[in-house]
Amino acid sequence: MPSPYSYDLRIRALKMIDEGILITQVSKLLKISRDTLHRWKNRRDHTGDVKARFGYQTGYNHKISDMKEFQKFIDQNPGKNHQQLADLYPVEMSAKTMGVWIKKLGYTRKKRASDTKNVMH
Known part of the structure; x- marks a missing residue:
């Protein structure tokens, strides 16, 4: 799985969107997909922050533990x-x-x- 975008880049992208720059222009400038920008915007609206999720990748649950x-x-x-x-x-x-x-x-x-x-x- 690729590493997440930096927190600084997320804040900068959302600040550009808040200043009135269109999401399509921000996506072209920063080379980030529009879906990703929409996801960040929705996450900020729901949680108040845009930090990357971590700890959700648990790996495989093996059948045999001992x-x-x-x-x-x-x-x-x-x-x-x-x-x-x-x-x-x-x-x-x-x-x-x-x-x-x-x-x-x-x-x-x-x-x-x-x-x-x-x-x-």
């Missing part, structure tokens, strides 16, 4: 596939998500024993 507990769960259920593990795990998740978290632990999936004998006819 990796040690998850590893213990995986070790207690050997031989089960991702779908069976996802069904047994107390937090609802898809089989694909279960596979991603198992891979993060460093486990690999169960491989089938292949026929190594080369038969030529």
